[in-house]
Amino acid sequence: MTPRLVLTDIEGTTSAIAFVKDTLFPFAEAELDAFLAARGAEPEVAAILAEVPGPDQAATLRGWMAADAKVTALKSLQGLIWAAGFTDGRLRGHLWPDVAPCLRAWQAGGVALAVYSSGSVGAQKLLFGHSEAGDLLPLFSGFFDTRVGAKREAASYAAIAAQTGQDPAGILFLSDVAEELDAARDSGLMTCQLVRAQDGTVACGRHPAAMDFPEVARQFQLPLAG
Ligand SMILES: CSCCC(=O)C(=O)COP(=O)(O)O
Numbered sequence: 001m002t003p004r005l006v007l008t009d010i011e012g013t014t015s016a017i018a019f020v021k022d023t024l025f026p027f028a029e030a031e032l033d034a035f036l037a038a039r040g041a042e043p044e045v046a047a048i049l050a051e052v053p054g055p056d057q058a059a060t061l062r063g064w065m066a067a068d069a070k071v072t073a074l075k076s077l078q079g080l081i082w083a084a085g086f087t088d089g090r091l092r093g094h095l096w097p098d099v100a101p102c103l104r105a106w107q108a109g110g111v112a113l114a115v116y117s118s119g120s121v122g123a124q125k126l127l128f129g130h131s132e133a134g135d136l137l138p139l140f141s142g143f144f145d146t147r148v149g150a151k152r153e154a155a156s157y158a159a160i161a162a163q164t165g166q167d168p169a170g171i172l173f174l175s176d177v178a179e180e181l182d183a184a185r186d187s188g189l190m191t192c193q194l195v196r197a198q199d200g201t202v203a204c205g206r207h208p209a210a211m212d213f214p215e216v217a218r219q220f221q222l223p224l225a226g
């Protein structure tokens with residue numbers, strides 16, 4: 001069945017793992033103290049901080065950062081910190097060169113597009129709105145983060161299907177992480193693992209695999225770019 005909706009992960013799928021780990025995460029850590037001092041009392045930030053335990057919240061946040069913990073509060077805060085960098089040009093969303101042409105072709109061909117990442121919805125919009133390929137936000141009809149559930153839980157994909165109004169069998173989920181693909185398949189979605197050599201991803205063998213988006217298009221009869 002040709003997908004009616006492509007649901008894509010970001011890190012390791014549309015964008016380099018190194019961009020997230022070596023650019024985005026250090027940017028947020030470097031700005032953390034100044035951000036908390038300047039904006040910690042704002043209602044939006046205070047509501048996030050209410051979910052951060054411990055007497056030294058900056059230390060808790062740094063511990064989560066060091067562990068790459070996919071904690072919703074940390075992800076929300078990182079998104080708010082990155083906002084300044086994306087809007088003043090210090091940050092630009094990395095995309096592998098094959099990604100934007102395929103996303104444009106798929107959307108133009110009538111395939112809906114959505115994002116599901118541990119990065120907050122706000123951060124997802126910053127990355128695609130300020131990407132190396134320009135503003136890609138108009139291509140997407142949905143954005144989902146861990147507020148819908150964890151990426152390794154099947155129920156999260158059922159919830160996304162319900163919220164998009166799509167039959168799970170018509171959704172293709174793209175990710176580099178086998179456990180995320182397992183969970184999506186458990187909820188009836190089609191799956192494809194992105195095995196990008198530059199990221200050092202290894203094919204898990206449990207899902208169809210593609211080295212880039214054109215190969216995804218060929219395997220799932222999606223419109224081809226250019
Ligand atoms: C601008 S999105 C930042 C990505 C991020 O924070 C992250 O943790 C990556 O998670 P993903 O689910 O995209 O692998």
Ligand SMILES: [Mg+2]
Nearest residue numbers: 009011012176
């Ligand atoms: Mg990923």
